[in-house]
Amino acid sequence: MWGNWTIVSEFILVSFSALSSDLRVLLFLLFLAIYLVTLMGNVLIILVATADSALQSPMYFFLRNLSLLEIGFNLVIVPKMLETLIAQDMTISFLGCAAQMYFFFFFGAAECCLLATMAYDRYVAICDPLRYPVIMGRRACGQLAAASWFSGLPVAIVQTTWIFSFPFCGPNRVNHFFCDSPPVIALVCADTSLFELEALTATVLFILFPFLLILGSYVRILSTIFRMPSAEGKHKAFSTCSSHLLVVSLFYSTAILTYFRPRSSTSPESKKLLSLSYTVVTPMLNPIIYSLRNSEVKAALRRVVRRTLGPQKG
Numbered sequence: 001m002w003g004n005w006t007i008v009s010e011f012i013l014v015s016f017s018a019l020s021s022d023l024r025v026l027l028f029l030l031f032l033a034i035y036l037v038t039l040m041g042n043v044l045i046i047l048v049a050t051a052d053s054a055l056q057s058p059m060y061f062f063l064r065n066l067s068l069l070e071i072g073f074n075l076v077i078v079p080k081m082l083e084t085l086i087a088q089d090m091t092i093s094f095l096g097c098a099a100q101m102y103f104f105f106f107f108g109a110a111e112c113c114l115l116a117t118m119a120y121d122r123y124v125a126i127c128d129p130l131r132y133p134v135i136m137g138r139r140a141c142g143q144l145a146a147a148s149w150f151s152g153l154p155v156a157i158v159q160t161t162w163i164f165s166f167p168f169c170g171p172n173r174v175n176h177f178f179c180d181s182p183p184v185i186a187l188v189c190a191d192t193s194l195f196e197l198e199a200l201t202a203t204v205l206f207i208l209f210p211f212l213l214i215l216g217s218y219v220r221i222l223s224t225i226f227r228m229p230s231a232e233g234k235h236k237a238f239s240t241c242s243s244h245l246l247v248v249s250l251f252y253s254t255a256i257l258t259y260f261r262p263r264s265s266t267s268p269e270s271k272k273l274l275s276l277s278y279t280v281v282t283p284m285l286n287p288i289i290y291s292l293r294n295s296e297v298k299a300a301l302r303r304v305v306r307r308t309l310g311p312q313k314g
Contacts, residue, residue, distance in 0.1 A: 008168035008187070010091050015084035015177040016272070028085040034284050035078045041287030042067035045297075052300035058136040059125070059240070062118045063290060065145050066247075069114060070283040073107040076100055077279045081177045094164070097179040102160040104178065109206040110152035112255075115248055116210035117144045119217040122241040127224045155202050162198070166190050175268045180275065183268070203259050211252050218245065243290050250285060254278045 016024055045067045049060045080100065084090045092100070121141075125132050159181060166188040176183040181199060185192055221241060228234045254277040291297050 008172045010093050011097050012173045013084050013090050014173055014175045024085045038074050038284040042070050045287045048300050048304050055300050058121050058141045061141050069107055069111045074283050076103040077178050098160055098164045101179045102156045105156035105159050106152035109155045110149050112206050112210045113151040114148040116213045117148050118244050119214040123217040123221055126221050126237050155206055162195055214248055243294055246289055247286050250282045251278055
């Protein structure tokens with residue numbers, strides 16, 4: 001029986017092939033514009049937060065790390081998706097699919113942990129402001145950021161190695177626009193029940209557990225804000241965490257809907273739409289949210305622009 005099976009050496013990303021060619025061209029142009037805005041916006045956040053002396057607090061240190069993660073996340077997913085929209089060749093090699101899945105897991109898990117770290121930073125700043133400089137010192141921030149980045153390694157290595165050690169010996173059409181775990185594991189011709197149990201455990205640890213930490217942090221933050229005597233103090237405290245809260249809401253709402261809904265209630269097309277939200281749209285919105293809703297970032301942008309254009313005027 002094994003001799004009659006064909007070993008898969010490449011996969012075909014179904015992507016949005018069911019759409020008309022005209023609509024695919026429009027999507028290509030739309031996603032290309034979003035992709036460029038995402039890269040430029042996040043690079044700008046990194047440059048401004050690095051160059052401006054007023055943005056050297058832990059919050060902006062973590063924001064630089066978030067922008068780096070968003071750039072990596074986008075580079076892993078979007079270029080290949082754009083290729084499937086505009087080119088006739090929708091194939092991806094076996095190793096290419098494995099590499100894409102590995103970095104998707106790595107950046108995704110790291111972002112979940114970094115968002116939880118940023119929530120902890122806001123919790124200490126608002127609930128324990130006197131000890132904030134001691135608790136969130138330079139060394140502690142570096143360790144928290146490094147832990148967030150490296151948290152993506154175990155899940156990426158275990159999940160990717162396990163999936164691609166299974167035999168793929170039949171269909172090779174991945175019903176998605178990138179090599180995500182569920183559509184790839186559906187092509188395996190072996191018992192995957194143990195892997196699916198491990199995948200559920202990893203999902204709880206790296207999506208649900210950080211989300212609960214964030215939720216707990218914001219319960220304490222809001223409780224502290226509501227007890228503040230002055231309206232000005234409440235507004236100032238809430239404004240320092242509103243951008244992060246909005247980013248978390250956008251990211252986790254779609255991620256939880258994608259990975260915690262029963263399979264029977266989620267069609268492949270609806271999952272593609274949900275995936276577009278946290279892989280394409282949210283990385284674009286993050287720098288916009290932090291720029292438009294944060295007066296310190298807006299002021300820093302103006303200072304950087306003045307310093308850049310000032311010598312030219314003279």
